[in-house]
Amino acid sequence: MHHYLADGLRLPTNGLDYTILAIYFVVVLGIGFAARASVKTSLDFFLSGRSLPAWVTGLAFVAANLGATEILGMAATGAQYGVAVVHWYWIGAIPAMVFLGLVMMPFYYRSKVRSVPEFLLHRFDRSAHLLSSILFAFSAILIAGVNLYALSIVVEALLGWPQWVAIVVAGLFVLVYITIGGLSSAIYNEVLQFFVILAALIPLTLLGLKRVGGWDGLSGSLEKQHGADFMTAWGGTGIGDANPLGANWLTIILGLGFVLSFGYWTTNFAEVQRALSAKNLSAAQRTPLIAAFPKIFIVFVVMIPGLVAAVLVPKIGTPGSDLTYNDAIPLLMQELLPNGVLGIAVTGLLAAFMAGMAANVSSFNTVFTTDIWQRYVKKNQPDAYYLRFGRLITAVGVLASIGTAFIAASFSNIMTYLQTLFSFFNVPLFVVFIIGMFWKRASMKSGVWGLLAGTTAAMVNYFVVYKQGIIDIPSDQGANFVSAIVGFVAGAVVMVAVTLFTAPKPEAELAGLVYGTESPDADEAPEAGDDAWYRKPALLGWGAIVLATLCYLPYSL
Numbered sequence: 066m067h068h069y070l071a072d073g074l075r076l077p078t079n080g081l082d083y084t085i086l087a088i089y090f091v092v093v094l095g096i097g098f099a100a101r102a103s104v105k106t107s108l109d110f111f112l113s114g115r116s117l118p119a120w121v122t123g124l125a126f127v128a129a130n131l132g133a134t135e136i137l138g139m140a141a142t143g144a145q146y147g148v149a150v151v152h153w154y155w156i157g158a159i160p161a162m163v164f165l166g167l168v169m170m171p172f173y174y175r176s177k178v179r180s181v182p183e184f185l186l187h188r189f190d191r192s193a194h195l196l197s198s199i200l201f202a203f204s205a206i207l208i209a210g211v212n213l214y215a216l217s218i219v220v221e222a223l224l225g226w227p228q229w230v231a232i233v234v235a236g237l238f239v240l241v242y243i244t245i246g247g248l249s250s251a252i253y254n255e256v257l258q259f260f261v262i263l264a265a266l267i268p269l270t271l272l273g274l275k276r277v278g279g280w281d282g283l284s285g286s287l288e289k290q291h292g293a294d295f296m297t298a299w300g301g302t303g304i305g306d307a308n309p310l311g312a313n314w315l316t317i318i319l320g321l322g323f324v325l326s327f328g329y330w331t332t333n334f335a336e337v338q339r340a341l342s343a344k345n346l347s348a349a350q351r352t353p354l355i356a357a358f359p360k361i362f363i364v365f366v367v368m369i370p371g372l373v374a375a376v377l378v379p380k381i382g383t384p385g386s387d388l389t390y391n392d393a394i395p396l397l398m399q400e401l402l403p404n405g406v407l408g409i410a411v412t413g414l415l416a417a418f419m420a421g422m423a424a425n426v427s428s429f430n431t432v433f434t435t436d437i438w439q440r441y442v443k444k445n446q447p448d449a450y451y452l453r454f455g456r457l458i459t460a461v462g463v464l465a466s467i468g469t470a471f472i473a474a475s476f477s478n479i480m481t482y483l484q485t486l487f488s489f490f491n492v493p494l495f496v497v498f499i500i501g502m503f504w505k506r507a508s509m510k511s512g513v514w515g516l517l518a519g520t521t522a523a524m525v526n527y528f529v530v531y532k533q534g535i536i537d538i539p540s541d542q543g544a545n546f547v548s549a550i551v552g553f554v555a556g557a558v559v560m561v562a563v564t565l566f567t568a569p570k571p572e573a574e575l576a577g578l579v580y581g582t583e584s585p586d587a588d589e590a591p592e593a594g595d596d597a598w599y600r601k602p603a604l605l606g607w608g609a610i611v612l613a614t615l616c617y618l619p620y621s622l
Contacts, residue, residue, distance in 0.1 A: 077399070082408030089261065089412045093419075094241070096257070097250040107434070107451045108179075119348035121256055123355030126339040127363070128255035129424035131262055136367060136417050137215050138480030141390035143371020144381055145478065146542075147287065147295035148620055150371065154364040155613040156322040159357050161330035163606040166354040169331050170340060172502060174349040175577055179341070180428075181334040181494070182436045188501045188578045189512030189570070196516050197494060198436040201334060202429055204490035206462060208335075209425035210469025211479055211486075215391075216418035217470065219411065222395045232470045235415075239422050240463040243430075244456050251423040252342065258416035259359075265413025266366035269394070272401040273373035283369075286376045297620055320546025324553045328495035329487055334432065335424040350602045357609035361616060370397050390478050426466065430459045481541045485527060488548040493519025496556035503580045509570050511563040519556030526551040 143150045178184045182201055186194035217231035226234075243251055277283045287295050330336060330353070340352035374381060374393035377400060381388045388396065398410050434455045443450070476482035497515045500507050530536050531544040538544040576582050 077404070078407060078411065079404050081405050082411060085405070085408035086412050086415070089416065090238075092257065093254055096253050097241070097243075107448050107455060116344050117252065117342050117348075119343055119351040119355060121252065122339050122343045122348065122352040124259045124359075125252040125255035126336060126352050126356035127359050128259040128262070128420045129335055129339055130360075131259065131363065131417055131420065135421070136262070136266070136414065137218070137391050137394055138478065138483065139364075139367040140371035140374065140393040141478050142480050142542075143368040144375040144393045145371075145390045147291060147372065147375075148297060148368070150368045151364055151617070151620060152317055152321055154360060155616055156318065157326040158330065158360055159609055159613040160322065161326040162353040162357045162360065163609055164327065165331045165337070165340075166350050166352070166357075167602055167606045169502070170350045170353070171346065172578065172580075173337060173341060174343075174346045179435050180432050181332055181337055182432060184578075185497065185501070185512055186436075186440075188575070189497075189507075190509040192510075193497065193512030193516060194436065195441065196513050197497075198432050200490055200494070200516070200520065202433050202437065204486055205335065205425045205429035205432070206465045207469050207472070207486055208483065209422045209429070209462070209466035210471075211473040211483055212418050212421040212425065213466050213470040214473040215479060216415065216422070218391065219395060219414045219418070222399075228474070232467055235418070236422075236463050236467045236470075239419050239426065240460055243423055243427055244459050251420075251427045252339065254423065255339075255420050258413075258420045261409070261416045262413045262420075263366070265410040266370070268406050269397055269401065269410060270366045270369045273370050273397055276401060277373055277376045283372055283376060287372060290375075290379060316543065316546040316550070320549045324492055324495070324549040325484065325487055325546065327499075328491035328549070328553075332491055332494045332498055335428040338428050338431065339424075347600070347602070351600065351605060354602055354605035354609065357605075358612075361609065361613050370394055373397060422466065426459060426462045429462045430455050433458050433462070478541075481545065484542065484545040485548070488527070488545050488552060489520060489523050492523060492549045492552040493517075493556045496553050497560065500557060500560050501579070505572070505575060505579050505582075506564060506569050507560060508564040508567040510567040511560040514563045515556040515560035518559035519552040522555030523548045523552030 139150055139153065142153070173181075173184060176184060176187060178187070180198075182194050182198040185197050213232050213236055216235040217228050220226055220231035220235060221228050224231075274280065274283065277286065336353075340349045343349040343352050371390075371393050374397055378388060378393075378396060381390060381393065381396075394414070398407060402410055434451055438454060438458070439446075439451055443454075473479055473482060493516050496519050497512050500515070501512060526548045527544060531538050531547070538547055
C-alpha cells in the first residue's frame with residue numbers, strides 16, 4: 066500500500082519561502098513566552114483565567130476547527146464528492162454552532178465547569194463522569210494524531226524528510242509552545258493562524274479558478290466527467306438514488322445536520338474550551354456565533370481547490386494512481402503558486418495542523434488533569450502541583466499522538482477517518498447531554514449506561530454491520546452517517562429504559578443544570594457595551610442561519 070504523497074511531489078521552495086516560515090515560528094514561540102507571564106495558577110493554564118474578549122475566542126474557535134484535517138480533508142472531500150462538501154458547513158456546522166451559543170453556553174458557563182465531562186459529573190454521577198473523561202481523553206489523542214500525520218505529509222513534501230522524522234519533529238514543536246504558555250498561548254496563536262491560513266488558501270483558490278477558466282469552466286469540465294449532480298448540493302440525494310456520497314437527503318439532514326454536527330460542536334471540548342475561556346457570559350455566548358460567520362464562507366476556499374484538483378488531475382484517487390484525495394491541496398500548491406506565496410501557503414498549512422493539534426492536546430491535558438487525576442487519583446494537592454502535572458501530561462499526550470499518527474496514515478481520506486471517530490465518541494456524549502439538559506427525570510445512572518450503549522452501538526454498526534457487509538452501505542462516509550444515527554437512537558432508548566427503573570437526582574441538585582431550573586447564582590450584570598444591538602446573541606445567531614440558508618440557493622436550483 067502506497068500511502069505517502071507521490072514521489073514527485075517535492076514543492077519547489079527557495080530561500081524566500083523558508084525565511085517566511087522562520088519568521089512565523091519565531092512569532093509563535095514569542096507568543097508562547099509572552100503568554101507564560103500570565104500563567105500563575107492552573108485556571109490560567111487550562112482556561113486562560115477566563116479573561117479573553119469575544120472576538121479573540123471567536124476567531125480561535127474557528128481556527129481550532131480549521132486544522133489540517135479540515136483543509137486537506139475537506140478539499141479531499143470536494144475532489145471526491147463535488148459540491149456536496151457544502152453540507153458539512155451550512156447544515157453540518159452553522160445550526161449546531163448557533164445552538165451552542167444561544168442554548169447551551171449559559172449552562173456551561175454559569176455552572177463554572179472547567180471541562181465538558183465535569184458537567185456530566187454535576188448532572189449525573191461519578192461513573193458517567195469517569196467514563197466520559199476516559200472516552201474523551203482517548204479520542205482527543207486519536208484526533209491529535211490525525212493532525213500530526215497530516216502535518217507530516219506537508220513536511221515530507223516540503224523538505225523530503227521521511228515521514229516518521231516529520232511526525233516526531235512537528236510533535237515536539239507543538240509540545241514546546243503549549244507547555245510554556247498553556248491555553249492562552251494556544252488561543253492567541255490560533256488567532257494568528259486564522260489569518261495565515263486564509264492568506265494561504267485565498268491565492269490558491271483564485272489562481273486555481275483562473276487556471277480552469279473560472280467557475281463556468283470548472284463546472285463545465287466536472288459535469289462532463291462526473292455528471293450534473295456533482296456540481297449541485299442536493300442533486301441525486303433522493304432516497305434510493307445513487308450518488309457519490311452514498312447518502313440521501315434524510316441521512317444528510319439527520320446523520321450529518323443533526324447528530325454528527327450537534328455532537329461535535331456542542332460537546333467537543335476542544336471547541337467549547339475556547340468559549341469557556343471568554344471573559345463573561347455574553348462573550349462566551351458570542352464566541353461560537355462570531356465564529357459562525359467566517360465558517361459560512363470558509364467552505365469556498367476549501368472546496369474550490371478540491372474541485373480544481375479534480376479537473377487538473379482527473380486520475381486523483383482512482384485505483385492505480387499513486388495520488389490519494391488527501392494530496393489535492395499540496396498538488397495545487399506545487400502546480401500554481403509562485404515562490405514567496407508558496408512560503409505563505411506552506412506556513413498556513415503548518416499553522417493549521419498545529420492549531421488542530423494544539424486544540425486537542427490542550428483539551429486532553431485539561432480533562433486528564435482536572436477530571437481524572439485530580440478527582441480520582443491525587444486529591445487535594447496544592448494548585449502548583451496540578452499546574453506542574455498539567456505540563457507533564459501535555460508531554461505524555463504529544464508522545465501518544467505521535468503513536469496514533471501512524472494509525473491515521475492507513476486511511477486514504479483522513480476526513481472520513483475523523484468522521485468515524487466522531488460517530489463513536491461524540492455522538493453518544495451528545496445524547497447523554499441533550500437528554501440530561503432537557504429532561505429533569507433522567508436518572509443518575511442513566512448517564513453512564515446511555516454513554517456505553519451509544520458508543521457500543523455505533524462501533525458495532527461500523528465494524529460488524531457495515532464492514533462485514535451485513536447491510537450494504539455504498540461508502541465509508543455514508544456508513545458514518547448511519548453509525549451516528551444508530552448510536553444516537555441506542556443511547557436515547559437505553560437512557561429512557563434505565564431512568565424508568567432507577568432513582569432520579571434530587572431536584573435541588575439540578576439547579577442551573579437542567580433547562581427550566583433557576584441557576585443558584587444571580588445573573589451577572591452585562592458589561593458596558595454588551596447590550597449594543599449588534600452584540601445581541603439572538604440577532605447574531607439567527608443572522609448566521611438565514612445567511613447559510615441563502616448560500617444553498619445557487620447550488621440547489
